Amino acid sequence: MRPSSRTVLGCLILALLIGGVAIGLRRAVTVTPVDDAFRAVLRAYAVPDAAGGTQQHD
Numbered sequence: 001m002r003p004s005s006r007t008v009l010g011c012l013i014l015a016l017l018i019g020g021v022a023i024g025l026r027r028a029v030t031v032t033p034v035d036d037a038f039r040a041v042l043r044a045y046a047v048p049d050a051a052g053g054t055q056q057h058d
Helices: 005-028 036-044
Strands: none
Touching: none
16 A cells, blocks of 8 residues: 555655654753763773783772
8 A cells, every 4th residue: 555645745844844853852961061970981891902911890
């Protein structure tokens, strides 16, 4: 069954609306900088280095 032009137009309008909301949110909400606690989590889950070091924290 082939979609009608009205269905295609509705989907296009919905896609444009969602894109506009996404761009608006991106401009309205500021980006939070990475803090030290988040960096510690990234270090904890990092792949061990090639020298065979451990993933233990100090």
